[in-house]
Structures are given as structure tokens and as C-alpha cells.
Amino acid sequence: MSAYWLDWLSLLTRWAHLIVGIAWIGASFYFVWLDNHLDAPDDEALKAKGVAGELWAVHGGGFYNPQKYRLGPPQMPGHLHWFYWEAYSTWLSGFAMLVLVYFLNPALNLLDPARAAPAGYAGVAVALGFIVGGWIVYDGLCRSPLAKAGWMLQAVLALLLAQAAFALCWLFSGRGAFILFGAMLGTMMVANVAMVIIPGQRRMVAAIAAGQAPDPRDAQRGKQRSVHNTYFTLPVLLTMISNHYAGVSNAPRNALALVLLAAAGAAIRHWFVLRHRARERAGRTSPLTLITGLLLIAVTAALLQPPAVGGGPVGMARAQAIVAARCTSCHAERPSFPGLAAAPKGVLFDSPARIEARRAAIAVQVQSGAMPPGNLTGLGDDERAELLRWARAP
Ligand code: HEC
Structure with missing residues (x-):
């Protein structure tokens, strides 16, 4: 295909990626918000039906009253809405962008002869290894006994991700490393939806339809993965825009910057999650995680400052x-x-x-x-x- 038509393909794919990405992350933000704002119902009839939480909202001139059931409704409703195409199409269009921008011509954007990855398509194979391998390791850890103590799993995940960031920055060009880190996290997020959350929900729906109680482990596993997805969101979005900022993505300490900024994103997201539940604490939210996130960003900016240049003027x-x-x-x-x-x-x-x-x-x-x-x-x-x-x- 000529460079001219490739450019068009790239424009349209990027446009689609942005649209479906907004739909996915928007829905994800909304459901995290929803979950964290639910109040236990006062109405005895609702409690008897198995409603664990509800809220009232007004939007676009209409009043809404979502209700969350403890495990599931007594009978399946006639029409149940599912949310997965947003995630799947974000991954598909994102992978297409990765191919168009980074893999077809790896020498231009993905590789750098000054870094360790092999030249040409061998370098692309290493990149794919990170995307696939990242999911295998992550999924294995989530299913391991480590997951019983949530904080331990999170600590191990954070450590491994930091190592992956350093490895990627050692192997690939700055912008290649940043985008691959985002692609790795994004793949974990979408695979969480496709391989864990949706299959679990299907089993729950089948159980309710058969008049049985759904397995609470399916609900717990789905919750674990969607909590991870919440904290991955801001780091992934950062890597998606990072290729416009070579001063960060290609800086000599770019791996440290990637780790610190990803941590800042997770901390800031945590502050938003806490803020959603502020009603439980009479409206107060500790600013600690927000301040931590902002401090991490400030430290990164200070660390990355380029040194002064010496020597006489150049015309x-x-x-x-x-x-x-x-x-x-x-x-x-x-x-x-x-x-x-x-x-x-x-x-x-x-x-x-x-x-x-x-x-x-x-x-x-x-x-x-x-x-x-x-x-x-x-x-x-x-x-x-x-x-x-x-x-x-x-
Ligand atoms: C091999 C081709 C190539 C060469 C040679 C090249 N560039 Fe670029 N340049 C690019 C590409 C591709 C982009 C767009 C990168 C992107 O998609 O963000 C770019 C983008 C830029 C930008 C805009 C960056 C931004 O994010 O807005 C500047 C400025 C720039 N190049 C300066 C230079 C300078 C200065 C040189 C010579 C020292 C140079 N380029 C040599 C391919 C090249």
C-alpha cells in the first residue's frame, strides 16, 4: 500500500480508537463511580428483592434510579445490557495502530540502534512477547495463592511492572517503550474483560436463569480484575499521549519517569475512588493520595530537566x-x-x-x-x- 493510503488508514484507525476508547473508559469510570456512590435502600420492598444499594441521579433532563443487586435479581430480566464491545474494539483498533505506526516500519518509531532490541521484525517479535507475556504472568499471579492477600498481589504486580518498564526502555526507543508499556497494560485490561469478567458474568446469568444461586467467586474474581483495571486506566492514557513529548519519553531517565508517572496516575485515580465514597466519611476525603500523585509528577519533572549547554554561540x-x-x-x-x-x-x-x-x-x-x-x-x-x-x- 502506498504511503498516502497508509496515512488515511492510520487517520481512520486512530479516530475509531479514540471514539471506542472514550466509550470504554467512560463506561468504566461511570460504573466505578456508580458502585462507590450506592446507598443501602430504605425501602423494605427493595431489600426483600435483594437490592444492596441504589442511588438517584439527574442527567440530560431525566431522573435515573440505578439499583445494584447483592448477587443477581431473582429472575433474569427480558433484556440485559452487556458492556464488552467497547473494550474489545478499543483493543482491536489499538493493536491496528501499533501495527501501522510501530510494527510496519520498526526502524522509524519502535527501535533505536542505541538500544538493545534486535533490528527489524525480530525487534517486533520481542515487543509482541511483552504484550502476550505480560498477560500470562499477570493472569497467573491473579490466580495464584498470592491473590488471597490483595495488597501482596498489588505489591508484586507493581514491582514486576516497574521492572518491565525498565526492560522496555532498555530495549526500545523511548516512544516505542512507552507505547509498549501502555499496550501491555491495555491488553491486561481487555483480557480481564474478555477472559475473566464476561465469562464469569455469563455463568452467573446462566445460574440465575436455571433458578440456582450464582457462584459468588465469579463476582469476586470479576471485582478483583475490574479494580485492577481502574488503577491501570490513567497510566495507560498517559502512555497513549506520551509519544508527543519526546522530552519525557526519550529522556535519559525515561524508565524512571515512566514508573513514577504511572505510579502518580494510579495514586490520583485512587483519590478519585476515595472521593466517590466521601459520603461515608461525612463528605471528607484525605488529600494524601492526590498530593502523593502530584508530588511524584513534580519530582519527575525536576529529575528530567536537561543540563545547561556549554560552548560558544552557533549561528x-x-x-x-x-x-x-x-x-x-x-x-x-x-x-x-x-x-x-x-x-x-x-x-x-x-x-x-x-x-x-x-x-x-x-x-x-x-x-x-x-x-x-x-x-x-x-x-x-x-x-x-x-x-x-x-x-x-x-
Ligand atoms: C527518518 C525521518 C526523520 C528525520 C531524518 C528527522 N525526523 Fe523529525 N520527525 C519524523 C517523524 C516521523 C516525526 C513525527 C513523530 C510523531 O509521529 O510524533 C517527526 C517529528 C518531528 C518534530 C515534531 C515533534 C512533535 O512532537 O511535534 C520535530 C520538531 C522534528 N521532527 C525535528 C527534527 C529535526 C530537528 C531533525 C534533524 C535533526 C529531524 N526531525 C529529523 C521523522 C524524521
Whole structure:
């Protein structure tokens, strides 16, 4: 397929991914909110029916009264709504994006010769190993005796995920590592829905339809996985946007940044979950987890600050010469680099004015080593230092 049509495919897939991702995470946020706001019913008739919690809400000009049953309703209703296509289609479109952006042309975005992963499709195989292997290890741990003590499982998971973050950053380009970490977590989340939560719910529905009591273990397992999904959500969303911020994803300490920011996301999510239940504590929520999350972000930003650049001034003519030699094979109206239909992100370096206008962006990209990707055009260390001195001149 030509680069032009690939671009269209990529645009449409990304659009679809965003839409279904919003539908999935939106529903997930809503149900966590719902679960945490339920009050025990006062009405004796509701209690007798097995309703454990209910709430009232107003939205879009209508009044709603959702009720949650302890295990299930006495009889199955005529029509039961399920929530899984949002999750499945988010994974399918996300995997398609991974193939289009990272796997088809691994040298451009996934790999970096300065990192340890093998070149070409062997590198893609290692990436796939993380996505599949991540689920196998995670699922095994959730089914192991470790899961009896929830906090122990969470601690082991956090440790293993931190190790995976370091391994990914050691193997892949910064943006490749960040997106793979997100893809790994996202795969666990969707597989939790497909392999644990939905099959459990199907068994519960079948039991109720047969007039039997559903197995409470199915409800517990589903709950365990959906709690994990709640804490994975913000870290995954961060990795999805991280490829726009090479100053973070490609920084020398990018693995530490990934771990700290993921922890910050989980902590901030925890604060939201606590806040939902504030009614139980007369409306008060401890700000501790929120402050922890924000502090982690501040520490990361401080740690990643690039060092000052030394040396004399570098003129525009020299900067332009380096850019012409090392950047314009891609950043031109008609890029000569194979596989590019147009200047990436519309970034053109065909005149001094255009180069000047991008000074700040060039500083970030060249400092972090994100550009040229995988140093495909062989920007020398001296040239990089010179370009940086020009770009970061006060
Ligand atoms: C091999 C092709 C290639 C070369 C060579 C290249 N770039 Fe890029 N550049 C890209 C691609 C692809 C993107 C878009 C990345 C993305 O999707 O976020 C990009 C994006 C950028 C951006 C925009 C970043 C953003 O997130 O908005 C800047 C600035 C940039 N490059 C600067 C440079 C500079 C400076 C050089 C030379 C030192 C250079 N590039 C060399 C392919 C290249």
C-alpha cells in the first residue's frame, strides 16, 4: 500500500480508537463511580428483592434510579445490557495502530540502534512477547495463592511492572517503550474483560436463569480484575499521549519517569475512588493520595530537566546546514525517506524562517535524541551539540 493510503488508514484507525476508547473508559469510570456512590435502600420492598444499594441521579433532563443487586435479581430480566464491545474494539483498533505506526516500519518509531532490541521484525517479535507475556504472568499471579492477600498481589504486580518498564526502555526507543508499556497494560485490561469478567458474568446469568444461586467467586474474581483495571486506566492514557513529548519519553531517565508517572496516575485515580465514597466519611476525603500523585509528577519533572549547554554561540547558517543534511530527507514537502507521504506532522525545514519558528521544538527533539529517529541520518555528536547550542541560545 502506498504511503498516502497508509496515512488515511492510520487517520481512520486512530479516530475509531479514540471514539471506542472514550466509550470504554467512560463506561468504566461511570460504573466505578456508580458502585462507590450506592446507598443501602430504605425501602423494605427493595431489600426483600435483594437490592444492596441504589442511588438517584439527574442527567440530560431525566431522573435515573440505578439499583445494584447483592448477587443477581431473582429472575433474569427480558433484556440485559452487556458492556464488552467497547473494550474489545478499543483493543482491536489499538493493536491496528501499533501495527501501522510501530510494527510496519520498526526502524522509524519502535527501535533505536542505541538500544538493545534486535533490528527489524525480530525487534517486533520481542515487543509482541511483552504484550502476550505480560498477560500470562499477570493472569497467573491473579490466580495464584498470592491473590488471597490483595495488597501482596498489588505489591508484586507493581514491582514486576516497574521492572518491565525498565526492560522496555532498555530495549526500545523511548516512544516505542512507552507505547509498549501502555499496550501491555491495555491488553491486561481487555483480557480481564474478555477472559475473566464476561465469562464469569455469563455463568452467573446462566445460574440465575436455571433458578440456582450464582457462584459468588465469579463476582469476586470479576471485582478483583475490574479494580485492577481502574488503577491501570490513567497510566495507560498517559502512555497513549506520551509519544508527543519526546522530552519525557526519550529522556535519559525515561524508565524512571515512566514508573513514577504511572505510579502518580494510579495514586490520583485512587483519590478519585476515595472521593466517590466521601459520603461515608461525612463528605471528607484525605488529600494524601492526590498530593502523593502530584508530588511524584513534580519530582519527575525536576529529575528530567536537561543540563545547561556549554560552548560558544552557533549561528543560523550553521544550524541550517546541519538541518539540511540531517533532517530534510524527512521534513520536506516531498520526503525522500521511504514510507513517508508528507512532512511528518507537517514539520517543514525548507527555509530559515521555518527552522527559526521551530527552535523550541528542535531543542526538545535534539536534546532527547528523539530526532532523527533511531539517528537514521547519522547526526554526529558534535553536530547535535552545535544544533542544541543554537536552539537553546537565550
Ligand atoms: C527518518 C525521518 C526523520 C528525520 C531524518 C528527522 N525526523 Fe523529525 N520527525 C519524523 C517523524 C516521523 C516525526 C513525527 C513523530 C510523531 O509521529 O510524533 C517527526 C517529528 C518531528 C518534530 C515534531 C515533534 C512533535 O512532537 O511535534 C520535530 C520538531 C522534528 N521532527 C525535528 C527534527 C529535526 C530537528 C531533525 C534533524 C535533526 C529531524 N526531525 C529529523 C521523522 C524524521
